[in-house]
Amino acid sequence: MDRHITRSRAMVMQPLNTGAVSSALPRPTTLPCAVCDAFDEVAQTSVFRAGQELCAQGEPSYRVFRVKTGAVAAYRLFSDGRRQVMSFHLPGDFIGLEAGVSHGSTAVALIETTVEAMRRSELSDLALNDADLGRALWQVSIRAFHRSEEHALVLARHGALERIVSFLLNFADRAGAADAFDLPMSRQDMADYLGLTIHTVSRTLSQLEAQGLVEARGSRQVRLLRRARLEDMLP
Amino acid sequence: MDRHITRSRAMVMQPLNTGAVSSALPRPTTLPCAVCDAFDEVAQTSVFRAGQELCAQGEPSYRVFRVKTGAVAAYRLFSDGRRQVMSFHLPGDFIGLEAGVSHGSTAVALIETTVEAMRRSELSDLALNDADLGRALWQVSIRAFHRSEEHALVLARHGALERIVSFLLNFADRAGAADAFDLPMSRQDMADYLGLTIHTVSRTLSQLEAQGLVEARGSRQVRLLRRARLEDMLP
DNA sequence: CGCTTCGTTGAGGTCTTTCAATATGCGTGG
DNA sequence: CCACGCATATTGAAAGACCTCAACGAAGCG
Numbered sequence: 001m002d003r004h005i006t007r008s009r010a011m012v013m014q015p016l017n018t019g020a021v022s023s024a025l026p027r028p029t030t031l032p033c034a035v036c037d038a039f040d041e042v043a044q045t046s047v048f049r050a051g052q053e054l055c056a057q058g059e060p061s062y063r064v065f066r067v068k069t070g071a072v073a074a075y076r077l078f079s080d081g082r083r084q085v086m087s088f089h090l091p092g093d094f095i096g097l098e099a100g101v102s103h104g105s106t107a108v109a110l111i112e113t114t115v116e117a118m119r120r121s122e123l124s125d126l127a128l129n130d131a132d133l134g135r136a137l138w139q140v141s142i143r144a145f146h147r148s149e150e151h152a153l154v155l156a157r158h159g160a161l162e163r164i165v166s167f168l169l170n171f172a173d174r175a176g177a178a179d180a181f182d183l184p185m186s187r188q189d190m191a192d193y194l195g196l197t198i199h200t201v202s203r204t205l206s207q208l209e210a211q212g213l214v215e216a217r218g219s220r221q222v223r224l225l226r227r228a229r230l231e232d233m234l235p
Numbered sequence: 236m237d238r239h240i241t242r243s244r245a246m247v248m249q250p251l252n253t254g255a256v257s258s259a260l261p262r263p264t265t266l267p268c269a270v271c272d273a274f275d276e277v278a279q280t281s282v283f284r285a286g287q288e289l290c291a292q293g294e295p296s297y298r299v300f301r302v303k304t305g306a307v308a309a310y311r312l313f314s315d316g317r318r319q320v321m322s323f324h325l326p327g328d329f330i331g332l333e334a335g336v337s338h339g340s341t342a343v344a345l346i347e348t349t350v351e352a353m354r355r356s357e358l359s360d361l362a363l364n365d366a367d368l369g370r371a372l373w374q375v376s377i378r379a380f381h382r383s384e385e386h387a388l389v390l391a392r393h394g395a396l397e398r399i400v401s402f403l404l405n406f407a408d409r410a411g412a413a414d415a416f417d418l419p420m421s422r423q424d425m426a427d428y429l430g431l432t433i434h435t436v437s438r439t440l441s442q443l444e445a446q447g448l449v450e451a452r453g454s455r456q457v458r459l460l461r462r463a464r465l466e467d468m469l470p
Numbered sequence: 471c472g473c474t475t476c477g478t479t480g481a482g483g484t485c486t487t488t489c490a491a492t493a494t495g496c497g498t499g500g
Numbered sequence: 501c502c503a504c505g506c507a508t509a510t511t512g513a514a515a516g517a518c519c520t521c522a523a524c525g526a527a528g529c530g
């Protein structure tokens with residue numbers, strides 16, 4: 001049995017109504033202040049090198065993290081060897097807050113990454129006496145939910161082109177980058193996040209470059225040459 | 236640029252097949268007790284007919300819902316006419332809790348549906364003085380997040396067969412049904428949820444039936460004949 | 471400098487979509 | 501009661517898109 005694919009084509013980006021949502025904004029890091037405060041007070045800083053795991057799928061989740069610098073990928077492995085990257089975490093993002101008793105995904109540093117970590121029980125204790133913190137934690141989970149919905153929208157899109165363009169625009173916004181930025185992840189990471197193969201990812205990027213829409217130096221530096229044109233490619 | 240969007244006219248009234256079956260499903264609603272309590276106390280019950288909207292994408296979200304009987308689909312529309320169903324809500328599920336100031340999706344009743352509704356502000360007020368309720372609200376959002384991740388995993392699956400099988404098994408579990416149950420949604424709803432076309436959905440279901448793995452009477456009644464075999468098809 | 475890993479690119483195969491047509495179900499009206 | 505119409509569902513054939521297989525090229529590290 002093997003699989004094939006199905007793709008879907010199309011991208012995201014909302015029409016324009018809902019002003020709510022999500023990742024298309026210049027990353028307002030102002031949201032979960034109370035949670036940040038909690039981390040600032042009692043969390044311990046540690047450094048992970050590229051490839052090191054912060055936590056593993058199925059493992060009891062006794063710690064929660066906040067990314068300070070670097071980038072983290074959270075993924076799940078399946079019995080057939082396939083891997084699905086569920087999310088990328090950039091500076092300011094939290095990891096592990098939505099976990100139950102055990103981690104649903106494995107989190108791995110993509111590049112050298114510094115994180116602040118604290119025990120889940122510690123955070124719970126603080127939240128017991130701090131209603132603001134409790135609400136802030138809720139907001140963080142709501143944001144995670146919106147991110148996951150965005151991800152689902154990208155995956156539901158037919159067509160590799162739209163998925164890739166959507167990913168690039170999304171990432172640029174999240175990273176707070178103007179037009180040029182570095183991708184912290186490999187082609188395989190991108191492919192596993194977008195539900196494509198590395199071949200299709202590579203080909204599609206080459207195609208975008210041939211059209212003069214993006215410029216790539218090496219495999220990890222990207223520059224968006226015509227944002228408007230790129231955005232027009234998404235419904 | 237319009238694709239066949241079935242949307243607007245579902246309002247007319249749906250088959251109402253045999254008897255609104257899915258309405259009477261026993262759901263394991265054990266989780267957010269405090270939130271349920273809040274609804275039980277102050278929410279107002281109302282009934283929506285098939286095709287009626289509970290709330291619309293982009294609209295200010297001043298109400299939150301809990302489904303009592305029936306089924307609801309939440310979807311987003313795109314400028315090119317495409318539609319993406321984000322989630323299905325069955326009895327016991329909440330709707331609108333994760334919205335910001337405006338609804339991210341349109342929620343529509345798939346069959347005759349009774350819901351309990353309360354004002355968001357009311358719930359907020361209650362939560363101000365009730366830490367348990369606050370935590371329960373958090374849990375509800377975490378559950379929504381996990382559902383969305385599940386959805387993303389299904390969409391990332393290569394192959395229509397795996398998506399459909401995954402959907403059927405998932406739905407059977409959620410509906411608390413044994414092996415036979417009614418689907419409250421149309422083929423178009425399924426397709427828009429799974430990132431496929433109705434043709435592929437139809438073909439794949441026919442294929443499953445030809446293999447003796449499922450049995451279908453009409454287009455909305457399904458019976459899973461060999462759960463084990465079906466589960467083996469998923470990684 | 472050679473090795474290993476990652477990334478790119480080409481050719482063929484398979485599966486989904488698209489285009490098109492038919493069938494079924496349900497409500498309405500003769 | 502049956503014919504008709506609308507909407508949903510099913511099915512066929514051809515086209516398009518992505519995956520698989522395979523080879524080549526580039527980069528990092530000993």
